[in-house]
Amino acid sequence: MSHNLIDRIDQRTRLAGHNRLALLLFRLGGRQLFGVNVFKVREVLRRPGLFQVPGVPADFAGVADVRGRSVPVLDLGRAIGHPERDRADAPGYLVVTEFNRSVQGYLVSEVERIVNIAVEDILPPPDSGAGSSYLTAVTRHGGELIQVIDVESVLAEISQARMDAELSGEYALPPGAPPMQVLVVDDSRVARQQIRRVLDQLGVGVTLLSDGRQALDHLLQVHAAGESPAQRYALVVSDIEMPAMDGYTLTTEIRRHPELADLFVLLHTSLSGVFNTSMVQSVGADAFVAKYNPHDLADHILARLREVADEAGGAFAGAALPG
Template identity: 30%
Template sequence: MAEDKILKADSNEMELVDFRIYKQGMNKVYEGIYGVNVAKVKEIIKIPALTELPGVPEYIEGVFDLRGVVIPVINLAKWMNIIEPKDMVLKPRIIIAEFSNIMIGFIVHEAKRIRRINASAIRGSDFSTNTGGFDKSQITGIAKIENDEVLLILDLERIVEELGIYSPKIDIEEKEIKKMTGTAVVVDDSSTARKLVHDALAKMGFKVIEAKDGVDGLNKMNELYALYDKDIASQVKVIISDVEMPQMDGFHFAAKLKEDGRFKGIPIIFNSSLSNEFSAVKSKDVGGDAFLTKFDANVFYKEVSKIIESYINK
């Protein structure tokens, strides 16, 4: 899953591993088409022997050791409350993905291919397409593919949050959090991630504006400019942006802001579950002031304070 796949972010394209989950209906089996970003996928393997864990949610099938790393395994069909086919011969695989430096395995019924889809063709989570009865909040985007079929991008960060990975112990005490004033903008397609960042920024004293992708983020920035005019850089103190998003990814969003004289004086911090050096390098290329891996609250507070102060002191 190499460097060139990640660096193609400048084409606003997203490369996805296309996988399938089949659902047992009344009289037939339905095929669900899903995707996960290639940049997060480490490998795809057959299901090994798993060690069950007591007292965990039903969708956690167990753990296994992969070259010295203990990996929890999530059954995506169970997580989505999908009834698996009774008589169909499946080709199950585990997609091993990395989120915030943590490896997690996801059981899928079949791994098909790699697709390259332009982010502008991916609609956000406010779609009306029938998703087969499961919770639409589990989805961050939808793209039309061949034969009028649709591919759904799951909000796997919700699973990461449910496992507690995005809820670390905060070593810094509330009184040690540097207080700020003004507005902060959070751009992220995951409602789970937005809430985490929103809450952290609110503790710092910011009024927080949320956007669900890069296009929405640009719209929100234009609305803020209409409100603050030339004072926008003194009112909007920081923008926190995800990288992977439908319609417009975080790199394109940042590049457009930095090219716009109205907004180039506002710091942009990337906050992503991608944890690789290529994304960090790319973030600098497009004008990002920092690249953080979700979600270490202690690092977040310190970096946000430091970068805002550096802009104030320029």
């Protein structure tokens, strides 16, 4: 089962840029169907034996030996407080994920299948008014409601990952730098706040949006109002794997539109690999940086801000970037 599933995952990831989202569907106990973006899935295994090691947060179920690598494992149903989790048998499968330069596993009760969903059928999650949510989207397939889980947010909350990493003083913009704005596009609440924290420390204004469709509509509205989007925004920082419109498609649409084509696009993703690098180049993105290292992100943003300042008259043309 695992070998065939991973073959299908490899095929589905090639859907990027075609406004389709591939989801791995699973259950956590009970009838509710959940999904996770196939881009983040490395493999699916029957539940292996777990062992305990020092230094792993207490909320983790343990560590699994996956092909000679120690992988921290989280019981996903328990982590998100799924009400039917305690009524289920012990989770039977391990979904191994890779994002943000790390590998981790999630225990689930059952693995169903992989489905290919048109992005127009993927909707934002309902606004519960709570400060955090494990959902990144909702959709339907075969008459069933699918809750799409933001595994990055789940991991960040359980491991108490810091979203407020402090940049050193050398990353500050010099006095006299012109005011600048950055458009940030990411469906993950955690990622948006991480990027915002970097930009706040740089003293740069930020507009936050949660998917590529929103971003494209916003940029076209800016143009329709008589303002150049490339003049308003020094750059666009966009995730790749998003519902509604992924970052590849957003970049392609920006390049196709004569009034948007001059925008600088930095693709920022939790995924890595040769395929992503090739796609970044083919869609015309200006730069790519893997999530999540605040200093790497700040380096890329500062490089672009320096270019903008040079074009505007060299307010800090002689300033050296941290290196």
